[in-house]
Amino acid sequence: MQTAYEKAEEELTRTIYEKMPDDELARTVEELRAEVAEVKARGLKLDMARGKPSPAQVDISRPMLDILTSSADLTDGGVDCSNYGCFDGIPSARRLAGEFLGVPPEQTIVLGSSSLNIMQSVLIHYWEKGVPGYTPWNKLDHVKFLCPSPGYDRHFGLTEDLGIENIPVRMTETGPDMDQVEYLCATDSSIKGMFCVPKYSNPTGITYSDETVRRLAVMKAAPDFRIVWDNAYVVHDLFDEGDKLLNIHDVAREVGNEDRILAVASTSKITFPGAGIAFFGSSPAxxxxxxxxxxxxxxxxxxxxxLMHVRFLPDMDAVRAHMRKHAEFLRPRFAAVERKLTEGLAGTGVARWTHPRGGYFVSFDGPKGSAKRVWKLCREMGVTLTTAGATWPYGNDPDDTNIRIAPTYPTVDELEQALDVLVLAVKLTAAELAQEERAA
Ligand SMILES: Cc1ncc(COP(=O)(O)O)c(C=O)c1O
Incomplete structure (x- = not known):
């Protein structure tokens, strides 16, 4: 049976440009080139590459800064927050971490501002010392990690930096292609881990289905195989009714695999990016x-x-109320992406894109062999996009189709202008590709 991915792939196989007679195609290319020249002359300077909140959006967390004053009570559950001690994190923060990650508070550690930093520390630890009871990864001939792609380039950078081989696995509408993941993990014991952004994935915005979560938790894999369960967007819903994610720790525990799951999250896109608090959660051991x-x-x-964070966001109700304020900024931006891409490209057979209900990104695919050219053309027209290929390990998008759209930082007006440029670049590239194919 044809998968949803293959069906979507097939829809992309014949574009309107491929169906045009030669003279019409030549005319269209000339018209699009003239439009590009016009845009270049406008001297635009727009950025659709940055996956971070806009300054006005960040400002909604400023009241948190008024909470800790010189006369404030600096204790939490009997812990003096103004001195050394309590390595695991203060009690209220561990309670919150447990709710974020789906484990009891005792199974959490609350650390500094970055979840990426925690992931790196844990991976370096296994690299040097090994998962307890097993050979250190750096003593093995070959260590591999599965990288659902398109995915998050900084994940891939962590393993690449250690000399671990990154193996791409296709993302589908329900999460990573689990047939592929199960096959690889069952047949290759040098696969020691996998990155997952299970809710509103970066950049596709999809949330893993219950079946995907179950299969990840129970599948056969090397005993020291670990899943980096990066729940960076766990509370980042655009709408009141958010996507639901199955608790992977519960499923893994039932089958004795609870050590497999290394969960992380942070408040980077909740309060202040780079100045939040980060959570780690896993099995007691x-x-x-x-x-x-x-x-x-x-x-x-x-x-x-x-302390400042938990006084500002004492529980999940407070977090959700705060996230609704964030969503007010994000919804119009995501709506602009959908509107502009639909107006510009729907029915052309030239592109497909995701329709996230949360998170920070939209994943866009043009025709095969288009992404690098589209990126360059946008750049020439004054629009910066995330580098083409960045969503794949080693920057190597095998079909050169994928572009990550980061709509959160620009104003809606800037975003709309940038999307017009993207649409134009995609159209011209697709038309030129059709022409080149005919000439070949
Ligand atoms: C999936 C994912 N994980 C982690 C991070 C970084 O988080 P932190 O600021 O906690 O290191 C990001 C930031 O964009 C992200 O998209």
Whole structure:
């Protein structure tokens, strides 16, 4: 049976340009080139590459900065936040971390501002010392990680930096292609891990289906195989009714695989990017072991920042109310992407894109062999996009189709202008590709 991915792929196989007679195609290319020249002359300077909130959006967290004053109570559950101690995180912050990650508070560690930093520390730990009871990864001939793609380039950078081989696995509408993942993990014990952004994935915006979550938790894999369960967008719904994600820890625990899951999240896109608090959550054994290793290099994380965060966002109701304010900024931007792409490209057979209900990105695919050219053309017209290929390990998008759209930072007006440019670049590239194919 044809998969949804293959069906969508087939829809892209014949574009309106491929169906045009030669003279009409030549005329169309000339017209589009003239439009491009006009846009170039306008000297635009727009940026659709940055996956971060706009300055006005960040401002909604400013009231948090008024919470800790010189006369404030600096204790939390009996812990003095103004001094060393309480490595695992203050009690209220661990409670919140547990709710974010779906584990009891005792199975969490609350650390500094970056979840990426936690992922790196844990991977370096396994690289050097190994998962307890197993050979350190750096002593093995070959270590591989599965990288659902399109995916998050900074994940791929963590493993690439260590010399771990990144193996791309296709993303589908329900998560990574699980037939491929199961086959690879069952047949290759050098696969030691996998990156997952299970809710509003970066950049596709899809949320893993219950079946995908179950299969990841129960599948056969090397005993020291670990899933980096990066829930960066767990509360980042655009609408009141958000996507639902199955609790992977519960499923993994039932089958004795709870050590497999290394969950992380942070408040980077909730309060202040780069100045939030970050969470780690896993099995009791992993939490104890990871805490012991991190403690070698850290006496205590910034507990005053933790305190400020939990006074501002004491529970999930407060988090959800705050996220609804974020969504007010994000909804019109995501709507602009949908509107502009639909107006410009629907029915052309030239492109498909995702329709996220949360997160920070839209994933866009043009015809085969188009993404690098589209990126360059946009650049020449004054629009910066995330580098083509960045969503695949080693920057190597095998079909050269994928572009990550980051709509959150520009104003809606800037975004609309940038999307017009993208649409024009995609049309011209698709038309030129059709012409080149005929000439070949
Ligand atoms: C999937 C994902 N994980 C992690 C991060 C970075 O998070 P932090 O600021 O907590 O390091 C990002 C930021 O864009 C992201 O998209």
């Amino acid at each position: 992993n939490v104890e072991e990871v805490a012991a290793t991190l403690q070698v290099g850290l006496i205590s994380a910034n507990k005053l920042n933790q």
